[in-house]
Amino acid sequence: MNVAKGRVLFRTRIKFCGMTRPGDIRLAGELGADAIGLIFAPDSSRRIEPEQARAMREALLPMVDAVALFMDNPLDDVREVVRHVRPNLLQFHGSEDDAFCRSFGVPYIKAIPMGDAVTQSAMSLQAKYPAAAGFLFDSHGAGGSGGSGKTFDWSRIPDPLEKPFVLAGGLTADNVFDAILATRPWGVDVSSGIEAEPGVKDGECMRRFVEEVRRADCHQ
Numbered sequence: 053m054n055v056a057k058g059r060v061l062f063r064t065r066i067k068f069c070g071m072t073r074p075g076d077i078r079l080a081g082e083l084g085a086d087a088i089g090l091i092f093a094p095d096s097s098r099r100i101e102p103e104q105a106r107a108m109r110e111a112l113l114p115m116v117d118a119v120a121l122f123m124d125n126p127l128d129d130v131r132e133v134v135r136h137v138r139p140n141l142l143q144f145h146g147s148e149d150d151a152f153c154r155s156f157g158v159p160y161i162k163a164i165p166m167g168d169a170v171t172q173s174a175m176s177l178q179a180k181y182p183a184a185a186g187f188l189f190d191s192h193g194a195g196g197s198g199g200s201g202k203t204f205d206w207s208r209i210p211d212p213l214e215k216p217f218v219l220a221g222g223l224t225a226d227n228v229f230d231a232i233l234a235t236r237p238w239g240v241d242v243s244s245g246i247e248a249e250p251g252v253k254d255g256e257c258m259r260r261f262v263e264e265v266r267r268a269d270c271h272q
């Protein structure tokens with residue numbers, strides 16, 4: 053049991069992002085991932101179309117969430133995905149404001165860029181996104197894409213946060229143990245670190261990643 057900053061954390065959630073193949077989605081569930089990310093950001097090399105996503109959603113095992121990821125997509129894009137894919141959670145990675153993100157009637161998390169010299173305080177983030185279910189701290193700079201495979205300085209994560217946060221950016225089986233002990237996140241998110249190539253996941257990397265998260269959770 054991890055107690056960090058007065059919070060009792062029993063299990064670090066795992067999101068495998070940038071899934072493009074049904075077999076990878078099924079394996080993610082079998083290995084113990086809590087969520088899979090489907091990317092609809094216009095310029096992503098991992099982008100899929102709503103029709104593909106709908107079929108892939110059927111590969112999801114019970115009790116595994118589908119997260120739909122957007123980056124300044126038009127309103128109708130998001131509406132189409134919400135209607136046809138029925139995601140459990142939305143992730144907004146661009147300049148979307150709280151009113152836009154909350155308007156779809158689905159819980160959302162907001163990606164926060166940590167690649168710039170200055171980051172926002174916990175208080176300002178919570179004031180800016182009052183309806184967010186949580187934040188995802190990632191290594192991109194303002195306006196940048198995710199899925200970079202690069203880490204950021206984990207000591208810069210705003211604290212104290214009232215909302216749960218997910219740590220992302222360059223995580224792998226080789227650094228996720230240290231990342232969890234350093235930041236005690238609600239969850240961890242990975243894309244490049246479990247891939248053979250963009251969008252093509254590697255089962256052994258996925259398995260090792262989950263194993264290392266579990267090892268961190270058992271660490272006193």
Ligand SMILES: O=C(O)c1ccccc1NCC(=O)[C@H](O)[C@H](O)COP(=O)(O)O
Nearest residue numbers: 069096198199200201221222242243244
């Ligand atoms: O992954 C992408 O291709 C992507 C493109 C544009 C906006 C966001 C994107 N991904 C966001 C994610 O949540 C990634 O999982 C996150 O950035 C971590 O990626 P990685 O550093 O490759 O593990």
